[in-house]
Amino acid sequence: MAALLTAEIADDFVELVLCHLTREFPNKPSHELASPADIKGPRALHPVFYGSYDWHSCVHGYWLLLYLIQRFPDLRQASRIIEVVDDHFTVPKLAMELAYVEMPHNRSFERPYGWAWLLKLASQVEVSQLPGAKVWRDALAPLAAAFVARLEEYLPKATYPIRTGTHSNTAFALAFALDFARTIGHHTLADLVTKTARRWYLADVACQAWEPCGDEFLSPSLMEAELMRRVLPASEFGEWFSVFLPELAHGRPATLFRPATVTDHSDSKIAHLDGLNLSRAWCLRSLAQSLAANDSRRERMLHASELHLVQGLQHVRGNYIGEHWLATFATLALEG
Numbered sequence: 242m243a244a245l246l247t248a249e250i251a252d253d254f255v256e257l258v259l260c261h262l263t264r265e266f267p268n269k270p271s272h273e274l275a276s277p278a279d280i281k282g283p284r285a286l287h288p289v290f291y292g293s294y295d296w297h298s299c300v301h302g303y304w305l306l307l308y309l310i311q312r313f314p315d316l317r318q319a320s321r322i323i324e325v326v327d328d329h330f331t332v333p334k335l336a337m338e339l340a341y342v343e344m345p346h347n348r349s350f351e352r353p354y355g356w357a358w359l360l361k362l363a364s365q366v367e368v369s370q371l372p373g374a375k376v377w378r379d380a381l382a383p384l385a386a387a388f389v390a391r392l393e394e395y396l397p398k399a400t401y402p403i404r405t406g407t408h409s410n411t412a413f414a415l416a417f418a419l420d421f422a423r424t425i426g427h428h429t430l431a432d433l434v435t436k437t438a439r440r441w442y443l444a445d446v447a448c449q450a451w452e453p454c455g456d457e458f459l460s461p462s463l464m465e466a467e468l469m470r471r472v473l474p475a476s477e478f479g480e481w482f483s484v485f486l487p488e489l490a491h492g493r494p495a496t497l498f499r500p501a502t503v504t505d506h507s508d509s510k511i512a513h514l515d516g517l518n519l520s521r522a523w524c525l526r527s528l529a530q531s532l533a534a535n536d537s538r539r540e541r542m543l544h545a546s547e548l549h550l551v552q553g554l555q556h557v558r559g560n561y562i563g564e565h566w567l568a569t570f571a572t573l574a575l576e577g
Contacts, residue, residue: 243526243543244550246575248316251309254568255318257558261565262302262325263292271296271355275346286341288334294565297355297408301569303329304362307369308572323371330366330377339384352395353403353414356388360421367424385421389430392418396433402441404465406457406517411441412468413459419471438472446484450494453501458516458570462486463497463524470531478531490537497521498545500552507560515563518553519570522546526577550574 268283268291284291293299306322316322342350351359363385366378402411415434422431442465450462466485470478492498500521501514525546532539553574557567 243547243577244554244575246312246572248313250575251313252317254557254572255306255309255316255322257564257568258293258302258305259318259321259325261293261561262299262306265291267294267561269295271351273346273350275344288337289329290338294561297351297358298566298569300355300358300362301566304358304365305569305572307362307365307371310371311365311369323373326377327373330373330380332380335380335384339387342384342387348391352391352409353411354408356391357414357417359388360385361417364417364421364424389427392430393433396437399437404461406452406454406459406461406464407513410459410461410464412438412461412465416464416468416471419468435472438468442469443481447487448485448494450486450497452496453514453517456510456513458513458520460497460517460521460524462494463521463528466528467524470528475531482528489542492541497525498541498548500549503556506556507562509562512556512560512563515553515556515567516570518549519567519574522550522553522574523570523577525549526574530577546574546577 265282265284270283270286272279272286274280287296287299290296290299290303293302303326307326310316310319310322341347363378363381366374366381369377399411403409404412415438419431419434419438421427422434445465448462448465450460452461462485466482469481469485472478473481486494486497488494489497500518503511503514503518505511506515523546525542529539529542529546532542553567554571556563557571558564
């Protein structure tokens with residue numbers, strides 16, 4: 242039986258996120274220095290997204306809190322979530338985040354992973370019914386608009402996709418950008434993402450799935466398929482999926498059905514593979530659920546999803562190198 246997100250798990254994840262969301266150190270900044278004046282600490286550079294070890298993890302930490310409180314309004318720490326977001330999602334603080342992004346030497350800051358998560362966060366704020374949500378929405382909107390503009394500038398000139406299973410993966414970024422565009426009704430962005438996905442991925446056939454690499458937290462093959470599931474009409478996706486991964490019914494490529502081995506959960510790169518197990522579980526479940534009930538691939542993929550999920554959930558807690566981000570991917574996996 243498929244594991245599901247429960248209120249008890251949500252409470253545990255909230256406790257975990259609140260422990261690191263406003264924890265400034267340790268920190269791994271993605272920060273380009275243009276002059277000595279740029280030598281500053283994380284909180285001075287990013288008055289909102291200074292915690293959780295790095296900028297993008299802080300962004301999706303906020304997404305996770307707002308997603309979980311929407312799913313489970315009676316969370317033990319509900320009032321604390323609202324307090325933290327109220328304190329950080331203000332016009333002055335987010336204006337400083339925007340000013341940082343708009344510096345000429347920061348044009349590629351967090352491209353494309355952080356862009357995707359900021360838009361995912363903006364999508365969540367958009368649908369929030371919490372007290373203060375309108376204030377948060379208005380404060381966050383200019384930063385979201387800046388990343389939309391970056392995508393609109395970047396995608397037409399990006400001749401090739403980036404297929405690695407780390408932060409630069411373009412399929413992951415397009416999937417969340419498309420979610421955002423559809424949530425807020427940004428038809429121009431939705432059309433651009435759809436056209437780009439078709440240009441990059443529609444001709445792909447017989448994927449060999451040469452993965453995982455030693456530091457991947459996304460499956461390049463499954464993430465591409467999950468994007469195309471969002472992009473293509475159901476019938477067209479079915480045809481594409483069958484030629485992209487033509488042997489899934491026979492358990493091949495075998496690597497997609499076998500959880501990754503993680504030898505050191507305290508190593509920041511090797512521990513990415515804990516995230517790979519969770520993100521594979523997410524994609525496998527989502528893709529399987531798009532198939533007909535009698536499709537021979539469905540049960541095999543759902544079983545593989547459970548294997549990956551069980552393996553990944555064991556390591557959400559235990560070491561800060563994983564604790565600052567893994568609960569987000571565990572939630573994606575549990576929600577499918």
